[in-house]
Amino acid sequence: MSLLRKASWSPYLAGALVGILAVLSVVVTTVVLDKGHYLGASTTFVRASGLMEQVVAPQHVADNAYFQSKKVKIDWQMLFVIGIFAGAFVSARLGGSAKHETVPPIWRERFGDSALKRGIGSFIGGAILLFGARMAGGCPSGHGMSGNMQLSVSSLLALIFFMVGGIITARLLYGKGGQ
Amino acid sequence: MELFLGLITGFFFGFLLQKGQVLRFERQVGFMLLRDMTIIKFMATAVVVGMVGIYACHAAGLISLSLKATNVGAIVIGGLIFGVGWAIAGFCPGTSVGALAEGRFHALWAILGMLIGAAAYAEIYPSLQSNILSWGNYGKITLPHVLGVSPWLVIGAWIVAVIAFFTWAEKKGL
Numbered sequence: 461m462s463l464l465r466k467a468s469w470s471p472y473l474a475g476a477l478v479g480i481l482a483v484l485s486v487v488v489t490t491v492v493l494d495k496g497h498y499l500g501a502s503t504t505f506v507r508a509s510g511l512m513e514q515v516v517a518p519q520h521v522a523d524n525a526y527f528q529s530k531k532v533k534i535d536w537q538m539l540f541v542i543g544i545f546a547g548a549f550v551s552a553r554l555g556g557s558a559k560h561e562t563v564p565p566i567w568r569e570r571f572g573d574s575a576l577k578r579g580i581g582s583f584i585g586g587a588i589l590l591f592g593a594r595m596a597g598g599c600p601s602g603h604g605m606s607g608n609m610q611l612s613v614s615s616l617l618a619l620i621f622f623m624v625g626g627i628i629t630a631r632l633l634y635g636k637g638g639q
Numbered sequence: 640m641e642l643f644l645g646l647i648t649g650f651f652f653g654f655l656l657q658k659g660q661v662l663r664f665e666r667q668v669g670f671m672l673l674r675d676m677t678i679i680k681f682m683a684t685a686v687v688v689g690m691v692g693i694y695a696c697h698a699a700g701l702i703s704l705s706l707k708a709t710n711v712g713a714i715v716i717g718g719l720i721f722g723v724g725w726a727i728a729g730f731c732p733g734t735s736v737g738a739l740a741e742g743r744f745h746a747l748w749a750i751l752g753m754l755i756g757a758a759a760y761a762e763i764y765p766s767l768q769s770n771i772l773s774w775g776n777y778g779k780i781t782l783p784h785v786l787g788v789s790p791w792l793v794i795g796a797w798i799v800a801v802i803a804f805f806t807w808a809e810k811k812g813l
Binding site (some may be wrong): 466468469471472473474475476477478479481482483485486487488489490491492495496497498499501502504505506507508510512513514524525526527532535536537538539540541542543544545546547548549550551552555557558559560561562563564565566567575578579580581582583584585586587588589590591592593594595596597598599600601602603604605606607608609610611612613614615616617618619620621622623624625626627628629630631633634 | 640641642643644645647648649650651652653654655656657658659660661662663664665667668669670671672673677678680681682683684685686687688689690692693694696699702703704705706707708710711713714715716717718719720721722723724725726727728729730731732733734735736737738739740741742743744745746747748749750751752753754755756757758759760761762764767768771772777779780781782783785790793794798805
């Protein structure tokens with residue numbers, strides 16, 4: 461219990477346990493569901509937006525080729541993403557490491573402490589990154605971790621370009637501030 | 640059962656993301672500014688441990704691989720677009736919900752943005768099928784397949800590279 465109450469673990473330990481979790485997930489889902497589930501997150505945002513859009517424009521969603529290919533429904537991965545929220549919540553409470561934050565320090569240094577400005581940045585960044593992740597076929601979970609565990613060529617390529625895009629943009633956006 | 644397994648797996652994943660401190664904007668952008676390697680330590684350890692397990696289970700016939708197609712055009716362009724958004728938001732799809740759960744409320748706006756980004760991609764997808772998405776498609780391939788070597792050789796190379804990187808990062812205090 462004392463380990464669970466620690467505010468943080470070594471990233472090597474937490475990462476190694478994620479590696480084991482990822483393998484266990486594929487084995488257990490293969491045995492129980494007859495279909496192995498690899499960890500991933502970004503397709504859930506497609507399904508969730510499809511579920512919401514369905515409320516106002518059901519025919520439009522039904523006719524869309526992308527929604528058809530991803531199947532707009534509540535599935536394993538959507539519950540996985542909800543589980544991330546629950547797990548992070550419990551871990552933060554146990555470790556006393558929950559932190560109310562509306563503007564993170566690196567952002568504040570460059571753009572000031574307006575929560576509105578940060579909210580707009582967060583929103584625009586989120587929209588751009590998910591668009592890109594879907595074009596690339598995955599995010600740092602699906603491509604970065606799950607794909608690279610399988611030694612997939614596509615995932616190594618995706619991870620490299622995620623980093624190239626991120627490093628260049630971060631340098632342009634935040635400069636070398638704070639150092 | 641499918642939904643229950645998803646929830647429990649996500650719970651453990653979220654727990655470990657939080658304990659590893661990788662949910663934070665500061666850690667994510669800190670990596671992109673090349674001054675904090677926490678997220679790489681976390682991710683690379685997960686990847687090498689996972690690849691040993693995945694290939695051992697695959698060799699034992701327990702599981703099958705689930706690869707994504709190597710369509711170079713879409714991955715390069717989409718990957719770069721992802722990187723731009725990632726630097727601005729400071730979250731990725733998986734970490735955004737966990738960041739919100741640990742009290743970083745600005746992640747909520749990123750999550751809403753992601754839903755809009757997903758809807759926008761669904762709209763534009765039909766017009767990308769004949770161009771970007773079909774540029775340089777090599778199908779579902781793995782590194783050992785392309786190189787014509789045993790997967791264990793590639794895994795060995797990954798492990799050596801990752802340990803060398805960790806040693807360097809620890810020495811530099813990153």
